[in-house]
Amino acid sequence: MKLICDFPSPKSLPDKYVLPPEERPCNHELRDDLSVALPVIDLQGALGDGRRQVIGDIMKAGKEFGFFQAVNHGVGEDVIQGFREAAAEFFRMPAEAKLKHYSNEHNKHCRVFSGSVTSHTDTNDIRYWRDCLKLRCYPVDKLMHHWPSQPETFRERLAKYAVAVQELAQRLLRLIAEGLGLDSQFFEGELTGGETMMNVNYYPRCPEPSLTLGIRPHSDRYILTVLSQGDVSGLQVKHKGRWIGVQPMRNAFVVNFGLQLEMVTNGVLTSVEHRVVTNSAKARMSVATLIRPNMGCRIGPAPVMVNGKTSYRPKYRDFTGTELIEAYEATAGNREALLEMFRIHHTK
Numbered sequence: 424m425k426l427i428c429d430f431p432s433p434k435s436l437p438d439k440y441v442l443p444p445e446e447r448p449c450n451h452e453l454r455d456d457l458s459v460a461l462p463v464i465d466l467q468g469a470l471g472d473g474r475r476q477v478i479g480d481i482m483k484a485g486k487e488f489g490f491f492q493a494v495n496h497g498v499g500e501d502v503i504q505g506f507r508e509a510a511a512e513f514f515r516m517p518a519e520a521k522l523k524h525y526s527n528e529h530n531k532h533c534r535v536f537s538g539s540v541t542s543h544t545d546t547n548d549i550r551y552w553r554d555c556l557k558l559r560c561y562p563v564d565k566l567m568h569h570w571p572s573q574p575e576t577f578r579e580r581l582a583k584y585a586v587a588v589q590e591l592a593q594r595l596l597r598l599i600a601e602g603l604g605l606d607s608q609f610f611e612g613e614l615t616g617g618e619t620m621m622n623v624n625y626y627p628r629c630p631e632p633s634l635t636l637g638i639r640p641h642s643d644r645y646i647l648t649v650l651s652q653g654d655v656s657g658l659q660v661k662h663k664g665r666w667i668g669v670q671p672m673r674n675a676f677v678v679n680f681g682l683q684l685e686m687v688t689n690g691v692l693t694s695v696e697h698r699v700v701t702n703s704a705k706a707r708m709s710v711a712t713l714i715r716p717n718m719g720c721r722i723g724p725a726p727v728m729v730n731g732k733t734s735y736r737p738k739y740r741d742f743t744g745t746e747l748i749e750a751y752e753a754t755a756g757n758r759e760a761l762l763e764m765f766r767i768h769h770t771k
């Protein structure tokens with residue numbers, strides 16, 4: 424067992440990372456579209472008179488792309504870069520120090536794994552060009568003893584980062600709730616009360632980026648994902664049947680909606696597929712923070728989204744946080760397959 428970052432620089436891509444031709448990033452049906460960019464939303468305005476405008480921008484971006492970039496979000500550059508440096512140092516440690524945390528058990532509070540999005544459900548042996556440190560990051564006091572104790576700065580910097588990003592996520596969810604016509608506290612409590620997950624994704628330099636992916640196309644599962652992409656590109660978002668690259672902005676956060684939010688909003692906000700391409704010039708690291716529900720929480724379309732002015736019928740049945748996780752594992756992050764598991768088929 425090895426992490427990709429510990430491979431001696433290979434000249435060619437090892438066979439098991441080579442994707443079938445139709446899944447490769449150069450597939451011409453799904454060419455990168457560089458002419459479309461994700462909206463960039465300045466959150467400063469939400470603190471004052473510009474609140475309605477910011478809410479409107481988030482709703483528009485949410486409906487059109489399912490994604491946006493947030494700037495002036497209130498999380499300090501020192502907090503972001505401080506944690507990113509500690510995390511990059513983690514991946515630079517000797518192999519044994521990282522492999523202490525290696526596990527394929529999904530319920531671990533902190534683990535390192537490699538090669539796949541959902542390894543144990545993969546039926547074939549296709550691997551992806553990614554190492555990942557996955558941990559539960561909030562509430563910090565309860566969870567920090569599970570985190571790597573090396574490098575020395577890791578826990579303290581992660582604690583600061585996790586608290587700041589959690590606050591930002593709650594702020595965003597209040598804006599989103601208002602935008603949907605819900606009570607601004609709608610998402611507080613059980614819908615977002617589970618332990619927050621974090622993926623620290625590390626994509627080493629790849630000898631043949633056109634033959635593999637860092638992460639295959641997937642939608643995120645929960646309410647909201649807040650991602651620090653750093654300054655190396657690689658994230659691509661599906662938009663009108665094409666993949667568009669997300670321009671790296673050093674201290675911005677890429678925000679996207681998860682499948683849970685799509686179902687809670689009865690499809691008004693969509694949880695859009697994304698993937699990660701690799702590159703041969705630079706390693707890339709991203710930090711994804713995923714806000715989650717309590718496992719026992721009942722989730723379903725919000726009453727206002729199905730009864731109110733809109734008088735829409737519910738598209739999804741109610742389910743629990745645990746059911747959502749099980750369905751996601753069973754469908755390996757495939758958006759349509761997962762939504763279908765909860766969809767109500769009205770007969771007329």
Ligand SMILES: O=C(O)CCC(=O)C(=O)O
Nearest residue numbers: 622624652658699709711
């Ligand atoms: O590396 C990225 O930019 C995206 C990561 C991602 O999609 C995830 O962790 O779910």
Ligand SMILES: [Fe+2]
Nearest residue numbers: 641642643697
């Ligand atoms: Fe994702």
